Amino acid sequence: MRRIIKRRKIPIRLIICVISVLFMLTAAITTMLIFKNQIENVVRQMDVLTAKEYDSYYAMIVGDQSSSFWKSVYQSAKSAGEEDNTLVEFMGDELASTFSKEELMQIAIASKVDGIFLEADESEALTTLIDEAVMQGIPVITVLGDNTESNRLSYVGVNNYNLGKMYGKQVLDIANGEECNVLVLMSNNTEDWGQNILYASIYETLKTVTNADNFIHMRSIKIEEESTFAAEESIRDIFVKEGSIPDILICLNELNTTCAYQAVVDYNKVGEVNILGYYDSDVIIKAVERNVIYSTIKVNTEQIGRYLIEAMKEYQMTGHANEYYTVDTALITSDNLKEFTLGGKDGKKE
Template identity: 25%
Template sequence: MTDKKWTMSLIILFFLFLYVLFHFIASTQKLEKTVEQLQQASHSAPQMPHFVLISQEFDNPYWRKIEQGAKAAANQYGVNVEYIGPLRTSMDEQMKLLEKAIASRVDGIIVQSLNDKYFTPLIDKAISRNIPVITIDTDAPMSRRLAYVGTNNFEAGQLLGKAVASRVKGKKKIGVIIGSDTAENQQLRLKGFQSVIAQHPHLTIVAVSSSNISRIQASIQAERMLRAHPDISVMVGTSALDAIGILMATKNLQRDDIEIFGFDDVEETLQAIQHGKIVATVIQKPYDMGFSAVKLMMDHLSAREIEKEHFTSIEVIDKTNVQLEEAK
């Protein structure tokens, strides 16, 4: 090959190199500009707040209604609500989930406080890390929580006592099934119930037992109670599945004479009231609890002052108004 051809080849290769280099630099600059624009968009886009709602038991129908209310508020206010909870009622599991939520540094925590003594330090830990906490269904009044949303449980127990006192005739002995020996809300309901029954000498509470928020355990404990105290003619449950469990026990023992009073508006309870198998139940507003808790958390994040206690309504449902409740 002649020197002239070599020179021409080198010139062509040089210009090809410049062409490739130019396009490489242009593509790189364009890519860098695109990445910069994406980063700016990412930083400028508002982040959706992330709240965690910790239930007492993941698939409990009462807590599912709280979840529904919370999710409805989440859609309305533009927030992500993550619903979690133990598969079976367990205070230890709830505390572990609360610890995880704190470690994840979420924007807000909505949690039931089963026991003020054990939950208060964890709630205060979250507050110290600038994570707002609202208690729901059961309060931790000694903690630094922002607010409590739910039933006034002492008054709910009193309303249950009044429902029994106004509907039971004659001298009666009463057996009580509570949801938990350790849960503050159950203890408050029991105390409220006892305070009313104590005002009626013809009514006597002879036994109290715990169902651990389980229909099967409610049935087992009710059956044991009725065998030990066959003179019991009124039975009362203070958590959502207790009345249905009591009803199962009376069927097993063929005790159709037992007058049953319950708590919450579980579908089976309402149907049993309609069929005359359960006398009455005190219902809460779990949907309203979930909705209000999310709304109050958003109010707090928007620097609006919120009330420390937000009590949702309660009412007695019996055969006179059960159809209205079922229609809701």
């Protein structure tokens, strides 16, 4: 008598689950190998760039290499470095692939640079990478954005509290005791604590006027800043939604200032919306001249670049450096514009 052997059927769901897991593992391994190869390629490119003998080699890492603000900071640091036979490399600029700040940090560490200038934030990922660099003997100086939990050497940037006071005083001047809606464009990076200090300082400045909160209504909105297009769309939405257009629009970086200026022009709101901007690029200065932007904050980029080199050199020579380097800021309006465009003065500093 023939024995009938029953085969155990494997559930289709289990098969699909196993295949999915295998596919995900394969994709993850492939991605890791591709990223490893990219890092090795970039390191090789950097070795070619540094074929000339330099006493020191520093890497500058920021979120937006296309920003005229950061290009100005880099040029200043590069010029100051050349005086001491030091090469400053603007990481990510002119590379075929796009890398995040975290990936660029890994590349800089793998390249064994002598120092890193980093536009940081308070994220755990950057804290870990900064500490890893320091453990490998690479000092890190944060610039404009800080990471206070890390072992970074120094911080070079603006005083966000004073910057908030400058914006707050401008709001009070524009409002002049009348009903006024204020919108502050904040970064969608929740790890950027500096902007929170700045916002609190604006609010505190407004409170210096009795009953100001009865006629000045301030709120904030998060702006997508992953790309210029994302920022443009976020800011344009403000002008499309009925009842959301403010009397005063406060911008905390160059990208948002430029996008806000363009939106005000495109939606015919010149004269209705007062823009308080940031930085003094050619586009922004022309907008101030045409009274499209009410005022803008000038940050001394030459000073930032010079302080970065000075702090790193001081540490290399003495083993110590100041923990904080505060750079100058000034307010530019149509009234004092000539002081800046003619190149004679730095204007009123705060």
